[in-house]
Amino acid sequence: MMEKGISSVEVLPSKSSQVTAVKVVVKEPETKQTQRGKRVGFVLVHAGAGYHSESKAKEYKHVCKRACQKAIEKLQAGALATDAVTAALIELEDSPFTNAGMGSNLNLLGEIECDASIMDGKSLNFGAVGALSGIKNPVSVANRLLCEGQKGKLSAGRIPPWKTCLSSALCCVLFLFSSLEYAVGEGFSLAAFKRNKRKLELAEKVETDLIQLKKRRQSNEKENDSGTLDTVGAVVVDQEGNVAAAVSSGGLALKHPGRVGQAALYGCGCWAENTGAHTPYSTAVSTSGCGEHLVRTILARECSCALQTEDAHQALLETMQNKFIGSPFLANEDGVLGGVIVLRSCRCSAEPELSQEKPTLLVEFLWSHTTESMCVGYMSAQDGKAKTHISRLPPGAVAGQSVAIEGGVCRLESPES
Amino acid sequence: MMEKGISSVEVLPSKSSQVTAVKVVVKEPETKQTQRGKRVGFVLVHAGAGYHSESKAKEYKHVCKRACQKAIEKLQAGALATDAVTAALIELEDSPFTNAGMGSNLNLLGEIECDASIMDGKSLNFGAVGALSGIKNPVSVANRLLCEGQKGKLSAGRIPPWKTCLSSALCCVLFLFSSLEYAVGEGFSLAAFKRNKRKLELAEKVETDLIQLKKRRQSNEKENDSGTLDTVGAVVVDQEGNVAAAVSSGGLALKHPGRVGQAALYGCGCWAENTGAHTPYSTAVSTSGCGEHLVRTILARECSCALQTEDAHQALLETMQNKFIGSPFLANEDGVLGGVIVLRSCRCSAEPELSQEKPTLLVEFLWSHTTESMCVGYMSAQDGKAKTHISRLPPGAVAGQSVAIEGGVCRLESPES
Numbered sequence: 128m129m130e131k132g133i134s135s136v137e138v139l140p141s142k143s144s145q146v147t148a149v150k151v152v153v154k155e156p157e158t159k160q161t162q163r164g165k166r167v168g169f170v171l172v173h174a175g176a177g178y179h180s181e182s183k184a185k186e187y188k189h190v191c192k193r194a195c196q197k198a199i200e201k202l203q204a205g206a207l208a209t210d211a212v213t214a215a216l217i218e219l220e221d222s223p224f225t226n227a228g229m230g231s232n233l234n235l236l237g238e239i240e241c242d243a244s245i246m247d248g249k250s251l252n253f254g255a256v257g258a259l260s261g262i263k264n265p266v267s268v269a270n271r272l273l274c275e276g277q278k279g280k281l282s283a284g285r286i287p288p289w290k291t292c293l294s295s296a297l298c299c300v301l302f303l304f305s306s307l308e309y310a311v312g313e314g315f316s317l318a319a320f321k322r323n324k325r326k327l328e329l330a331e332k333v334e335t336d337l338i339q340l341k342k343r344r345q346s347n348e349k350e351n352d353s354g355t356l357d358t359v360g361a362v363v364v365d366q367e368g369n370v371a372a373a374v375s376s377g378g379l380a381l382k383h384p385g386r387v388g389q390a391a392l393y394g395c396g397c398w399a400e401n402t403g404a405h406t407p408y409s410t411a412v413s414t415s416g417c418g419e420h421l422v423r424t425i426l427a428r429e430c431s432c433a434l435q436t437e438d439a440h441q442a443l444l445e446t447m448q449n450k451f452i453g454s455p456f457l458a459n460e461d462g463v464l465g466g467v468i469v470l471r472s473c474r475c476s477a478e479p480e481l482s483q484e485k486p487t488l489l490v491e492f493l494w495s496h497t498t499e500s501m502c503v504g505y506m507s508a509q510d511g512k513a514k515t516h517i518s519r520l521p522p523g524a525v526a527g528q529s530v531a532i533e534g535g536v537c538r539l540e541s542p543e544s
Numbered sequence: 545m546m547e548k549g550i551s552s553v554e555v556l557p558s559k560s561s562q563v564t565a566v567k568v569v570v571k572e573p574e575t576k577q578t579q580r581g582k583r584v585g586f587v588l589v590h591a592g593a594g595y596h597s598e599s600k601a602k603e604y605k606h607v608c609k610r611a612c613q614k615a616i617e618k619l620q621a622g623a624l625a626t627d628a629v630t631a632a633l634i635e636l637e638d639s640p641f642t643n644a645g646m647g648s649n650l651n652l653l654g655e656i657e658c659d660a661s662i663m664d665g666k667s668l669n670f671g672a673v674g675a676l677s678g679i680k681n682p683v684s685v686a687n688r689l690l691c692e693g694q695k696g697k698l699s700a701g702r703i704p705p706w707k708t709c710l711s712s713a714l715c716c717v718l719f720l721f722s723s724l725e726y727a728v729g730e731g732f733s734l735a736a737f738k739r740n741k742r743k744l745e746l747a748e749k750v751e752t753d754l755i756q757l758k759k760r761r762q763s764n765e766k767e768n769d770s771g772t773l774d775t776v777g778a779v780v781v782d783q784e785g786n787v788a789a790a791v792s793s794g795g796l797a798l799k800h801p802g803r804v805g806q807a808a809l810y811g812c813g814c815w816a817e818n819t820g821a822h823t824p825y826s827t828a829v830s831t832s833g834c835g836e837h838l839v840r841t842i843l844a845r846e847c848s849c850a851l852q853t854e855d856a857h858q859a860l861l862e863t864m865q866n867k868f869i870g871s872p873f874l875a876n877e878d879g880v881l882g883g884v885i886v887l888r889s890c891r892c893s894a895e896p897e898l899s900q901e902k903p904t905l906l907v908e909f910l911w912s913h914t915t916e917s918m919c920v921g922y923m924s925a926q927d928g929k930a931k932t933h934i935s936r937l938p939p940g941a942v943a944g945q946s947v948a949i950e951g952g953v954c955r956l957e958s959p960e961s
Contacts (some may be wrong), residue, residue, distance in 0.1 A: 250876075251840070251872065251873045251875075253840075257804075271770075385672075393808065393809065393812070393839055393840075393842070394808065394811065394842055395810070403872050404872070405872075422809075422810055423668070423670075423844070424840070425810070425811055428842070455668065455820050455821070456668045457666075459667075
């Protein structure tokens with residue numbers, strides 16, 4: 128097994144002064160021994176596009192690192208891409224620093240309502256939950272929906288309760304009615320109810336919060352944005368070259384109950400699509416940022432489509448500039464706020480100097496954002512630990528009007544079986 | 545004012561034996577006098593793609609006719625395209641024969657939960673409700689969301705409760721919590737609760753229904769499909785050339801509570817987009833059929849994009865064949881069931897023989913379906929009454945695998961002001 132390390136960062140010139148295009152360049156591995164028999168795979172995660180203060184940078188990076196490790200552990204154990212991506216999301220949801228799962232913003236009633244979705248590039252199945260209360264890890268339910276989606280239909284042609292294709296379906300109300308029963312029946316942890324209790328007790332404080340939030344926004348808009356934009360997500364490619372993507376969000380602070388954002392909506396929060404007859408690359412995308420902007424531009428799917436052209440970096444940059452910031456659907460917005468992580472892979476012949484024809488998986492990964500910053504982490508199954516990074520707009524660039532884009536390449540060789 | 549009548553139907557040859565391409569051809573008006581000072585506009589409605597039995601054909605046509613008239617009345621009174629399309633939808637929702645509003649299927653708890661959405665081609669705003677209970681006309685709420693969407697943000701950066709860009713946002717849970725309060729506060733009719741009571745009393749019959757439905761499906765699949773597929777919708781172009789589209793659905797019979805289908809989801813149930821820098825045509829689309837199939841293919845938006853090429857008929861046919869029936873996202877489905885109505889318009893110079901340069905609006909309208917049948921109606925502001933039609937797959941064609949496509953052209957000349 129040979130895997131290339133990602134070891135240097137090079138700043139590229141850019142046509143637009145408002146674009147910072149930093150390319151992480153691959154270097155040849157130096158002394159790394161080819162490892163046989165170990166599974167390969169790659170994960171890229173994010174802890175939100177928004178504003179990550181220097182004071183909390185360490186925590187954001189740490190949770191990204193742990194999320195990468197969880198996904199890689201799964202891949203090394205032979206798990207599917209969807210299970211690996213779920214493992215990463217659970218770790219991200221469990222952090223009190225992210226706006227997902229445990230750390231979610233409270234709505235106007237002082238309650239937590241989460242959105243999450245997951246897509247499997249192989250089956251193209253999709254599972255989603257919207258405005259979900261009382262479940263510790265929304266992504267687990269979305270993944271469950273996705274799995275159930277493979278199992279066919281119930282009697283009388285009814286859609287099974289957990290069938291994803293149920294339609295890319297939001298089961299929000301189902302959960303309001305019966306999340307407790309379901310949690311018990313299906314083995315989900317009820318501990319969430321207790322753990323969330325502290326937050327629910329804050330309900331009475333909501334009116335006060337609203338006033339405080341308003342004041343804070345006036346005095347320090349950045350800090351507040353940080354609270355509203357840090358959805359989490361991950362993209363994975365496994366041993367077989369299958370891709371998966373997932374996203375999870377607690378939604379806007381003080382949102383109205385029932386408000387569902389991009390993380391629950393097909394094509395908007397995540398996208399994964401294995402290579403096919405008309406798609407030379409397998410692609411996986413996860414988005415973060417202002418729900419309205421991500422939904423109106425159906426950004427995850429838009430990025431996936433664009434990544435079928437040869438130059439992934441250029442394709443993503445143009446998408447962020449023309450289909451996101453420049454979208455006619457957002458013409459009346461002051462600024463367009465969002466970020467994406469993308470991964471694409473294709474099988475290619477091994478390098479000439481390697482005499483044996485091993486199947487090689489070329490993985491290109493990128494992140495791009497129009498927000499002040501975006502925290503990412505990435506790791507391949509052969510790395511000892513994850514790399515993490517807080518990407519920031521360059522000084523002078525205007526959030527909502529400028530694009531930052533960075534990324535790297537990784538070549539994975541399947542182990543000899 | 546001159547307006548061309550649509551008066552003959554011509555069967556076109558088709559490359560595929562599985563495609564029936566019927567073109568409604570425009571004929572010159574014979575003696576119709578140019579009417580001055582009257583407003584122009586056009587509406588196309590559908591009462592679902594599914595199976596419309598001969599025995600109920602009259603009712604389906606009748607409701608389509610009334611819906612067209614309601615929209616045209618609005619247009620003649622100078623209403624916006626969105627208000628005209630809403631008026632058509634209200635009429636369709638109020639019919640007991642359609643699966644929307646009043647006539648909606650019951651879910652597993654014996655309750656009615658509706659999805660509806662509306663899109664304004666001018667502002668590109670979108671309003672949607674999902675799994676909405678206790679409101680007589682879901683489309684009215686979606687339209688309200690759309691209108692509120694224009695009004696900017698609340699204090700503290702919160703999204704206003706009814707802001708559409710709230711995002712293409714499903715307000716399902718909001719309605720479960722507070723539909724009664726909202727209905728009172730916002731002036732929506734509460735009569736729906738009484739009128740729905742009869743249906744709600746059927747709740748206890750659900751288990752029996754399930755068994756009966758199963759038996760019926762075994763004995764007569766078509767009749768059952770009829771019950772599950774008849775979402776309603778409409779597309780409109782107004783005096784100014786603005787387009788709007790809307791869709792409303794009661795969802796699958798015996799669905800799980802909270803199940804949200806294409807009618808609530810951005811890009812899937814309806815789409816409207818005025819002409820712009822990169823879009824020579826204004827387009828409006830409304831879909832019907834199997835929610836899963838329509839969502840996975842994001843069919844409304846897909847049709848809208850395709851309609852920017854020159855030949856609308858060919859573009860729609862290819863979309864239905866390649867992006868719907870042939871979609872890789874539906875590769876594992878036995879058949880792909882759906883239907884669309886589309887309208888596109890562009891301003892063009894008046895015909896050479898007319899010496900005066902009046903602004904002329906060329907409106908092309910089409911419907912296409914892979915289901916057994918689709919019931920449509922259409923009317924221009926200058927018509928005395930609407931035309932209605934039940935389009936059927938030709939004998940021998942297989943539902944889910946064949947495409948029927950029909951349509952026509954209408955030229956609208958703005959009155960002299």
